[in-house]
Amino acid sequence: MNRPPSNVPPDPWSALRAHTPARIALGRSGASLPTQEVLAFALAHAQARDAVHTSFEAQAVGEAIASLGLETLQVASAAPDRATYLRRPDLGRRLLETSRDALKLQTRGPADLVIVVADGLSSTAVHTHAAPLIAALLPQVHQQGWCLGPVVIARQARVALGDEVGEIFGARLVLLLVGERPGLSSPDSLGAYLTFAPRVGLTDEARNCVSNIRTEGLSYEQAAFKLVWLAREALRLGESGVALKDESDTAQLAPPRPALSPQP
Amino acid sequence: MIYARAVAGTRFVFDGLADLMAKASPLRSGDVLAGLAATSAQQNIAARMVLADTPLSTFLSEALVPYERDEVTRLILDTHDAAAFAPVAGLTVGGFRDWLLSEAATPAVLARLAPGLTPEMAAAVSKIMRNQDLILAASKCQLTTRFRNTIGLPGTMAVRLQPNHPTDDPAGITASMLDGLMYGCGDAVIGINPASDNLSILGDLMRLMDDLIQRFEIPTQSCVLTHVTSAIELVERGAPVDLVFQSIAGTQAANASFGVTLSLLQEGLDAGRSLKRGTIGDNVMYFETGQGSALSAGAHHGVDQQTLEARAYGVARAFEPLLVNSVVGFIGPEYLYDGKQIIRAGLEDHFCGKLLGAPLGVDVCYTNHAEADQDDMDTLLTLLATAGVTFIMGVPGADDVMLNYQSTSFHDALYVRELLGKTRAPEFEAWLARLRITGPDGRLAPASAGHPLLTARA
Numbered sequence: 001m002n003r004p005p006s007n008v009p010p011d012p013w014s015a016l017r018a019h020t021p022a023r024i025a026l027g028r029s030g031a032s033l034p035t036q037e038v039l040a041f042a043l044a045h046a047q048a049r050d051a052v053h054t055s056f057e058a059q060a061v062g063e064a065i066a067s068l069g070l071e072t073l074q075v076a077s078a079a080p081d082r083a084t085y086l087r088r089p090d091l092g093r094r095l096l097e098t099s100r101d102a103l104k105l106q107t108r109g110p111a112d113l114v115i116v117v118a119d120g121l122s123s124t125a126v127h128t129h130a131a132p133l134i135a136a137l138l139p140q141v142h143q144q145g146w147c148l149g150p151v152v153i154a155r156q157a158r159v160a161l162g163d164e165v166g167e168i169f170g171a172r173l174v175l176l177l178v179g180e181r182p183g184l185s186s187p188d189s190l191g192a193y194l195t196f197a198p199r200v201g202l203t204d205e206a207r208n209c210v211s212n213i214r215t216e217g218l219s220y221e222q223a224a225f226k227l228v229w230l231a232r233e234a235l236r237l238g239e240s241g242v243a244l245k246d247e248s249d250t251a252q253l254a255p256p257r258p259a260l261s262p263q264p
Numbered sequence: 265m266i267y268a269r270a271v272a273g274t275r276f277v278f279d280g281l282a283d284l285m286a287k288a289s290p291l292r293s294g295d296v297l298a299g300l301a302a303t304s305a306q307q308n309i310a311a312r313m314v315l316a317d318t319p320l321s322t323f324l325s326e327a328l329v330p331y332e333r334d335e336v337t338r339l340i341l342d343t344h345d346a347a348a349f350a351p352v353a354g355l356t357v358g359g360f361r362d363w364l365l366s367e368a369a370t371p372a373v374l375a376r377l378a379p380g381l382t383p384e385m386a387a388a389v390s391k392i393m394r395n396q397d398l399i400l401a402a403s404k405c406q407l408t409t410r411f412r413n414t415i416g417l418p419g420t421m422a423v424r425l426q427p428n429h430p431t432d433d434p435a436g437i438t439a440s441m442l443d444g445l446m447y448g449c450g451d452a453v454i455g456i457n458p459a460s461d462n463l464s465i466l467g468d469l470m471r472l473m474d475d476l477i478q479r480f481e482i483p484t485q486s487c488v489l490t491h492v493t494s495a496i497e498l499v500e501r502g503a504p505v506d507l508v509f510q511s512i513a514g515t516q517a518a519n520a521s522f523g524v525t526l527s528l529l530q531e532g533l534d535a536g537r538s539l540k541r542g543t544i545g546d547n548v549m550y551f552e553t554g555q556g557s558a559l560s561a562g563a564h565h566g567v568d569q570q571t572l573e574a575r576a577y578g579v580a581r582a583f584e585p586l587l588v589n590s591v592v593g594f595i596g597p598e599y600l601y602d603g604k605q606i607i608r609a610g611l612e613d614h615f616c617g618k619l620l621g622a623p624l625g626v627d628v629c630y631t632n633h634a635e636a637d638q639d640d641m642d643t644l645l646t647l648l649a650t651a652g653v654t655f656i657m658g659v660p661g662a663d664d665v666m667l668n669y670q671s672t673s674f675h676d677a678l679y680v681r682e683l684l685g686k687t688r689a690p691e692f693e694a695w696l697a698r699l700r701i702t703g704p705d706g707r708l709a710p711a712s713a714g715h716p717l718l719t720a721r722a
Contacts, residue, residue, distance in 0.1 A: 011446070013713070019438070020436035020439045022428075022429070023660045031679050031707075032675055033661075033675050037661065045637060087297065087601070182668060184668075186430070204522075205521055209461075211459060217431055218430075242493065
């Protein structure tokens, strides 16, 4: 963004901004933020607030995933609307009764992996990244020879809802993709949670998380690689979560990282 | 036991001590979510009146979370120091409030009292205290901790430099570290929340911070905020682990949801101390807590979230931490709905932690799905600074680009120093002056591009 002229002197390290999306080298008016930074921050907050309340286009997401040759199912959590969803996370973790009954009619032989796509706190993230991430996952899932269940699209849903879906399908693993809480600089970040032997009542210690999947963050290919590595290890160990440490980078040559090393 | 009181012609009945505590709590969404909150404003105040008349010693005989089923309760009751408790043993909760605000409660007296107080006593008295009471009483609690510098001296406020990056990129993290140091922040700790839980990346992050600290001889400590089991593993692999981090909560079951037990925390403490990396002290633990974490894990035992938060400080103090902070607005609006609830909780957490003898900082913060904004954070920051908060967070521009929430900024810390004259840890203050980052008055000096910290290749 072009900045209007200001009487606040720039910090001499503003070139470091190239290395991070963080708000560094903002300059100062005395001890305080310069006016333009105060207003830029307020605008970003307004954008993030609006992102939380963008409605979920579940049908469009379902169609994009179906076009990858996958069967999709639409479900809803027990939270009827956004206002309830924000105050009652317990409802967002459980399926609406009619959705539960509908899923039970769809079960067939046990699946190795069931993918759930949940709107979470950023529909924008799911609209943008869910289908491309699944597309990046598919070749590796096929390569492993895993049996993939239908992809379940869940409205007003939180992470633990995946446990109930996975349990209904008798899945060995559930992978839940969810819109992460929007940040000021990242209203569209997708998270992925992997749980072995999913069942109602599990807590976060039983899951592995790969977060910040978005254009400026973890790429679809990197995320897919990590998730398949974690899935393979979870199946091998017979558990996921705290006991399963992500050491996927030892399985491939890490991309070179630019080093910035200050000299005394 | 039944607690009851007639107030203004209505008889209010409370089903036991836990119910009384919950109904006496200032309103917050998490207690409503749990079905524990008072259902009317009058019931709320009636509960406070009954609580005020309840003897403090009741909390030694009536456990809110069963002793047999919860190791946190056992820790609290088994380590209670009856001799330290003696000066207030005869008081009611209301009498204890009066005593805390009196001249009798000096910093030295309060420091001796801490091991005699249980978290439930601290929580109970906080529920009948107004915000100004929480500020004044907390300001009299002093506690210093040490690793490579001295945290918590009167008149100081430290800052955790939080240089998070969405992909743990070393260049990005270094850029934020330099920004923070040039803004005079980082005395509490340089602490990264990693995006990854990959051990080799975590080890690299520790070395990145350690290199900077060693090269410039910065009197501070580093921490990668990862699970305690990862820190223990990294100690075994020879990584430069300064502080051992863990999120903790106030019940055994909630701690289990974090994948920890008290004995595992002890292992973490032993591993951290085994490296002997502290130069002037061996407070090696860094804990984070937050109201709502027990309920979030379905592990609240019908106890209100603020009482359980105080119990987390009861856990923390047993491990002689360098730093403890509540992440007050981070857990989400289902627990603290708006700016008013976050401000109240931040003051409660700080007071309870300090009263119990934990070096309490506060992550003055909110998320984008809470009804709060920067004005609310300015209010809470200013109140906490007057209350003598041990440390706050320093995030570039208050925008954490990894954790996706808003905390306090380097500028916010400068604002507090400008307004209230708060200084940094003395060793760090001297280092800033030596590197001419600050001038003779402690304010930032004009920066030049040739500063040694900045002769980094971009």
